[in-house]
Amino acid sequence: MEKFVSIERVGQTFETKKGKFVALREVDLNIRKGEFIALIGHSGCGKSTLLNLIAGLTRPTSGVLLCDGREIAGPGPERAVVFQNHSLLPWLTCFENIYLAVERVFSQKEGKPKLKARTQAAIELVGLAHAAQKYPHEISGGMKQRVGIARALSMEPKVLLMDEPFGALDALTRAKLQDELMKICEATQATTVMVTHDVDEAVLLADRIVMLTNGPAATIGEILTVNLPRPRNRLTLAHDPAYIECRAAVLEFLYEKQAHVEKAA
Amino acid sequence: MSATTMDGGFCPEKAVDREPAAAAPASSVNHEQAKEKTMEKTIAVNSGTPFSERLGAQLRTMLPPVLGLLIVLGIWHVATFKGGSIPGPAQVWQAAVALFSDPFYRNGPNDQGIGWNVLSSLQRVGIGFGLAALVGIPLGFILGRFAFLSAMINPLISLLRPVSPLAWLPIGLLVFKKADPAATWTIFICSIWPMIMNTAQGVQRVPQDYLNVARVLALSEWKVVTKILFPAVLPYMLTGIRLSIGTAWLVIVAAEMLTGGVGIGFWVWDEWNNLKVEHIIIAIFVIGIVGLILEQALILMAKKLTKESAGS
Numbered sequence: 001m002e003k004f005v006s007i008e009r010v011g012q013t014f015e016t017k018k019g020k021f022v023a024l025r026e027v028d029l030n031i032r033k034g035e036f037i038a039l040i041g042h043s044g045c046g047k048s049t050l051l052n053l054i055a056g057l058t059r060p061t062s063g064v065l066l067c068d069g070r071e072i073a074g075p076g077p078e079r080a081v082v083f084q085n086h087s088l089l090p091w092l093t094c095f096e097n098i099y100l101a102v103e104r105v106f107s108q109k110e111g112k113p114k115l116k117a118r119t120q121a122a123i124e125l126v127g128l129a130h131a132a133q134k135y136p137h138e139i140s141g142g143m144k145q146r147v148g149i150a151r152a153l154s155m156e157p158k159v160l161l162m163d164e165p166f167g168a169l170d171a172l173t174r175a176k177l178q179d180e181l182m183k184i185c186e187a188t189q190a191t192t193v194m195v196t197h198d199v200d201e202a203v204l205l206a207d208r209i210v211m212l213t214n215g216p217a218a219t220i221g222e223i224l225t226v227n228l229p230r231p232r233n234r235l236t237l238a239h240d241p242a243y244i245e246c247r248a249a250v251l252e253f254l255y256e257k258q259a260h261v262e263k264a265a
Numbered sequence: 266m267s268a269t270t271m272d273g274g275f276c277p278e279k280a281v282d283r284e285p286a287a288a289a290p291a292s293s294v295n296h297e298q299a300k301e302k303t304m305e306k307t308i309a310v311n312s313g314t315p316f317s318e319r320l321g322a323q324l325r326t327m328l329p330p331v332l333g334l335l336i337v338l339g340i341w342h343v344a345t346f347k348g349g350s351i352p353g354p355a356q357v358w359q360a361a362v363a364l365f366s367d368p369f370y371r372n373g374p375n376d377q378g379i380g381w382n383v384l385s386s387l388q389r390v391g392i393g394f395g396l397a398a399l400v401g402i403p404l405g406f407i408l409g410r411f412a413f414l415s416a417m418i419n420p421l422i423s424l425l426r427p428v429s430p431l432a433w434l435p436i437g438l439l440v441f442k443k444a445d446p447a448a449t450w451t452i453f454i455c456s457i458w459p460m461i462m463n464t465a466q467g468v469q470r471v472p473q474d475y476l477n478v479a480r481v482l483a484l485s486e487w488k489v490v491t492k493i494l495f496p497a498v499l500p501y502m503l504t505g506i507r508l509s510i511g512t513a514w515l516v517i518v519a520a521e522m523l524t525g526g527v528g529i530g531f532w533v534w535d536e537w538n539n540l541k542v543e544h545i546i547i548a549i550f551v552i553g554i555v556g557l558i559l560e561q562a563l564i565l566m567a568k569k570l571t572k573e574s575a576g577s
Contacts, residue, residue: 076481077482079481087474100492
């Protein structure tokens with residue numbers, strides 16, 4: 001298997017007032033180019049910690065992370081992040097928020113008209129051309145999240161990292177955005193890692209589902225390959241035996257093998 | 266996980282295809298509906314409340330401050346009715362009318378109209394305050410951004426901040442050899458602390474999310490400052506500026522009393538030497554009113570700027 005992102009024996013320990021807290025230990029994972037990985041697990045299991053490590057926002061205590069053959073030494077636009085709470089700058093319009101990213105990545109090679117065209121293309125990709133000149137507080141949560149995705153995609157990243165991007169949205173908006181995301185990923189062939197706690201989301205979107213054990217000292221418990229043909233349709237999948245089997249496998253992992261955290265919480 | 270059934274049931278692919286085109290008219294319709302609603306509301310308010318009622322509401326907000334002023338004037342009048350060293354309101358009023366009939370006369374360097382005095386005080390405050398902003402705001406940014414520098418300089422600031430700015434006046438006189446820059450220097454010193462502290466605090470409180478965006482985009486330090494830090498810190502900075510200008514206006518009166526020359530503080534002292542007590546009382550009112558105007562102007566500016574930076 002061709003490795004594009006590889007995570008090798010990665011551990012993460014945080015210094016807290018109560019002493020050392022081991023968040024992750026011995027995580028090994030290889031991700032192919034163009035693959036869609038879903039990271040799933042109970043809250044506090046270190047999903048976001050792992051994503052931040054791939055993003056380079058934090059450095060691992062032990063082990064190495066590589067992206068395209070190079071060690072991940074810090075954050076960078078080639079690994080774009082869609083944050084859980086959209087993180088748009090409130091003093092910039094949707095257009096300007098995306099433009100900031102486009103400008104950073106492409107301004108050395110391209111002139112202003114080209115940069116603007118790129119920004120416009122990104123905003124059209126998520127179907128928000130009509131809201132380009134609006135400020136984040138003037139649009140709905142789902143629209144904000146779409147701008148966040150547009151911003152990430154506009155940078156043409158090698159890897160798209162998403163931290164529970166649809167967690168704060170209602171079920172209908174979430175479904176709509178999941179469908180859009182599937183199309184976008186198909187069109188751009190982006191390598192994607194998405195943190196989620198939604199089993200259906202994971203099965204619908206992912207090529208492989210990486211299931212983390214409960215923290216502290218979480219690690220990869222199981223990896224499930226989702227062998228469903230693309231494009232996937234949520235309606236037909238609902239009755240697909242393979243889909244149902246995948247769902248059952250993830251649910252079993254979460255609620256039988258890793259159930260005890262529920263009692264603790 | 267509760268989304269299972271919802272995901273399965275409600276969102277056929279076709280609906281998604283239609284979505285971008287359909288979204289635009291739908292949202293504008295919503296806007297129009299909302300507009301209509303608000304219009305209905307305003308009409309209802311206009312027709313629903315009779316004129317007398319609105320007048321009454323205005324009266325209720327105006328009444329307490331006017332009453333307060335009248336009571337103070339009354340007490341003042343009664344207290345000074347039988348004569349004494351302090352003039353009554355009527356005397357002060359007459360003196361004020363005479364004084365403000367020619368606020369910009371010039372009879373040599375030590376005898377100028379009250380207008381000139383106020384203006385030269387404002388000028389000193391402006392220069393000292395402006396210099397303090399030029400130094401204090403960037404310094405605040407640096408202290409907020411670099412923990413090491415902040416740890417290095419914060420104890421010094423804590424030590425110097427409680428010192429009365431007037432204690433710095435002799436240093437200013439010594440360094441500048443002249444009264445005027447020494448007074449400006451005093452203003453500079455008293456204005457700079459709130460600006461440094463508030464700016465630094467604002468920088469430290471910039472939400473981590475925004476900084477993470479900056480890190481992922483790998484923005485240059487210049488872009489981080491102009492696109493993220495500056496807009497995020499602006500409200501804090503404006504608070505610092507407002508506090509500074511209040512203190513500066515307090516301090517200028519005292520500083521000018523000590524340095525002399527032209528200025529409202531000096532004028533108060535001069536009139537005390539001339540024993541024109543009614544002029545001192547006028548000066549107190551003038552100082553109060555100018556301070557109030559400065560404060561209100563800055564509040565107004567802050568509102569406008571933060572609105573712009575929040576983008577509404």
